[in-house]
Amino acid sequence: AFRNLTYTDAQTHVTDKWNELYIGIFRANQVIENIANADPNNFEGESKNIIEAQARFLRAFFYFQVAHTYGKGVLHTSVPEKDADLNKSLSSIEEITNQVIIPDLTFAKDYLPMKWDDENVGRATWGAATSMLGKVHLYSGEHGDAAALFKEVIDSEIYKLVPNVMDNFTHENEFNDESIFEVAYSA
Numbered sequence: 001a002f003r004n005l006t007y008t009d010a011q012t013h014v015t016d017k018w019n020e021l022y023i024g025i026f027r028a029n030q031v032i033e034n035i036a037n038a039d040p041n042n043f044e045g046e047s048k049n050i051i052e053a054q055a056r057f058l059r060a061f062f063y064f065q066v067a068h069t070y071g072k073g074v075l076h077t078s079v080p081e082k083d084a085d086l087n088k089s090l091s092s093i094e095e096i097t098n099q100v101i102i103p104d105l106t107f108a109k110d111y112l113p114m115k116w117d118d119e120n121v122g123r124a125t126w127g128a129a130t131s132m133l134g135k136v137h138l139y140s141g142e143h144g145d146a147a148a149l150f151k152e153v154i155d156s157e158i159y160k161l162v163p164n165v166m167d168n169f170t171h172e173n174e175f176n177d178e179s180i181f182e183v184a185y186s187a
Contacts, residue, residue: 021062028059029079046111053111057124060104061132067093075099097136105133114158121175127153128181
């Protein structure tokens with residue numbers, strides 16, 4: 001159906017993606033709400049902001065997927081408490097971008113670490129948030145803002161192109177120097 005462009009909005013792959021993205025948004029909202037109410041004495045240094053930044057990066061990532069896959073989405077920036085919270089109208093890409101994606105990625109960019117140690121590889125970083133924010137501006141036609149953000153990532157010298165481009169397509173070379181945000185899969 002996808003190859004022949006005969007799929008409909010009722011196909012399992014289409015509805016499952018929507019459902020899974022909103023499960024991710026729900027979980028990110030849970031973290032964001034609970035971390036805001038958590039006792040600051042339970043955290044060392046900036047760890048509270050770093051946890052929130054990871055959740056906000058993921059929420060922005062999921063909303064970007066919703067907005068640009070489906071053209072619209074339902075904005076949920078808190079955990080629903082009553083039925084009325086679930087009955088919201090659709091919001092446009094611009095509303096989703098301005099109300100959630102850009103503020104979340106800006107927060108994430110400000111608080112995520114440049115790199116994680118080897119035990120935490122795969123977590124969102126400053127580079128992932130900055131690159132995603134650049135992509136948001138690129139998709140919005142704001143090429144100058146996008147270029148400036150991408151240049152920040154390039155100039156950070158954290159990432160570089162790998163000598164063999166095929167290293168990006170095998171499981172032997174996961175999380176290489178070119179990887180800005182990579183999902184770790186496990187069999």
